[in-house]
Amino acid sequence: MVLELQKRLGGAICAVLKQKYGLTVESVPLETPPDLRLGEIATPIALQLARTLRKAPKVIAQEIVTALGQVEGFAGFEVAGAGYINARLDRGAFVKDAAFPARRQKPAIFANVEHTSINPNKAAHIGHLRNAVLGDTWARLLKAESSSPDTVIVQNYIDNTGVQVADVVVGFLHLEKKTVAEVRQLVADCEKRAEASGRPADAIDYYCWDLYARTSQWYGEGTDKEKAARKQLRLDTLHAIEHGGNETAEIADLISTAVLKRHLETMLRLGIEYDFLPRESEILHLKFWDAAFAKLKESGVLYKETQGKNAGCWVMTRPGAETAEGEADEDAKVIVRSNGTVTYVGKDIAYHLWKFHLLEGCEFGDEVFYTYPDGRQCYRSIDNRSVDANGTPYGTGVPVHFKASGADYVFNVIDARQSDAQANVKEALRGMGYVTQADQLRHFTYEMVALTPRCAEELGYAISDEDKEKPYIEVSGRKGFGVKADDLIDKLIAAARAEVDARQAGRGEAERQRIAAQIAIGALRYFMLKVTRNSVIAFDFKDALSFEGETGPYIQYAVVRIRNILRKCEAAAEAVLTEFSALDKGCVARFLSGSENEDIWALWLRAGRRSLVLEQCIAGSEPAFLAKHAFQLAQEFNNFYHRHHILTEEDPERKKFLLATAAVVLRELLIALDWLGIEGPEAM
């Protein structure tokens, strides 16, 4: 609504500038005036043109206003301040349209969003939650903005053959001296016990959390000789896992698969689902790397270093680096080690070539790994070449269902600490001549979640005096230092449940629990989304467990209030709006005029900003804008709720109008919440 009007006004002003001054302007800056009394849309264009036109801004503004004349949807224009052009909307027309907004034309977006990507060797923690919530919300926003939601694919990359998994395997084999059979039994026991108790602490990912921390500590203990031996053990274990076909790899597979399943369950509690789980084991076994390596060598992106510290390695020049003539580039990024093994960035380059369909003959085999309650299926990569014994080309899996999306845009939701690595992948693509793809590869970066010293102490961790002085302390899976995702969710649900029990004594056990979960998830997701990406979240239970003020539950509460009102008049939102649209336009305009009704107009105006906010979110890659919008809409509704009593309104036409106001806000709140991945409860 507001978006369409802004575009129309911008276009009209462009036409005026062209016709009157012969000026071609890329775009007209449009903004929201600080006060409704100044109008609804404003532009400082005349101020900007003052220099080129050599005229006073006010004169230009007046000339533009005169030339504009009548524009559909606008009541008029005026010049204000130093030379602003302020536009006033035709309120009656706006409100009528806002009740049943026309469908927008949208482009088809082909996108591949990679998020979560937790090493499958331990329980998910709050840092992973920020990643998953951001990524999931971003995918929802892309789907909302696309005419074809099915072309937005969500992937969760699984590093099932990396050092982190190797560390836990070392723990099982050398600290706990377990056999493959014993590990298999442990996985089964954990699953049984967790299902029976409902406690995440009984599950395998929690078990691994502790074992991983213990193993990491073990590496650093003992004599120098012992440390060296343990380091070697770690390397040997890693190689055995990468190679596959041995007992060590079997344990790695058992653990990474079981932990991955737990991650999917944890994320599902937050409404987060995935389409595809590409695994590193397939990148290796299906020879994606070999194909990528050939291309990298051929294009000259990789070269073999013959001198200096990287002698014997295949390396690539870092983005923006200046290479001195004849000298070895000591700063180059090693892609293939001197022992012939590939680094993480190398594997990532291969994976990204696949994402853009640039690895001829390379495709993942796949199978359904997890079926969600809503029927959606999550696939994982497999090496299923043996299924097709003859005729399968070398290096190609046999995809059963999932295919690469043919992405126009590839978004990697990865925290800011990996921006150098991401830049290297991008640079490799560019170096290979895939300039378009390099531009379409977007690092969706965000800052980490850390713990406040106070929070760390509450959790019982010993904090050094130095750390006590810091504003926040980095979470570390290696040290077992952090807040586990399931623990936090459980804590939130318990807190919400207490509030629900106090207010909803009449409702059944199951329903109260369901409402508590909705509120808990609303609180958690909003907590992660209200902060912009580039600010570090210093986690504190006090803030995270809050259900008041700028929180998810605040918005949900506005939804419940509106539903209660509609319930009392036994009317559905749709019906209320249909009845409203039959009202006379002049009558509606009357309800929107006068200072006592200014807040109602502001509410309609805010409700009409949905598509504008969505566009801003997409343009700025920033879901926080939507979170803020939803909160402001709820806040203005609560204000309205106190000032204008709907059910006791005596004027029947005004009552219809007020009801329609509530109904529109309900619809817009629910859409915004849905994009944020938050449910609107029926009661709370």
Added chain:
RNA sequence: GCGCCCGUAGCUCAGCUGGAUAGAGCGACUGACUACGAAUCAGUAGGCCGGGAGUUCGAAUCUCUCCGGGCGCACCA
């Protein structure tokens, strides 16, 4: 040393491609429930927007510089 991010009210954060009197939540203090359920609302106090210089008609926003904090810069991932 180089690169990225941050510095706005006591605390946690917004501030859209520079624009009209710098905003919200929490906390503090005053008030409003025989209720469209107060997980709410109204009000008060609280800011040389880290310091300085520059560009501009105009700077919290752009440039430079300094100060303070965080994170990267592995033949780890």
